[in-house]
């Protein structure tokens with residue numbers, strides 16, 4: 072087993088009204104941010120087992136982690 076793989080759930084503004092970025096994001100499920108853009112992270116958790124990041128969980132092994140093949 073190996074460690075948790077942390078992901079951050081974030082909010083990214085898509086503008087007001089009918090915007091090109093909202094249109095594109097809705098259609099493709101993707102949005103590219105310019106480098107250096109600050110985004111708001113709502114929550115940090117493991118992408119595999121969904122445990123929340125905290126002082127205890129970050130040191131534990133992930134029960135759902137795939138063994139890394141060499």
Ligand SMILES: [Zn+2]
Nearest residue numbers: 075117120133
């Ligand atoms: Zn995990």
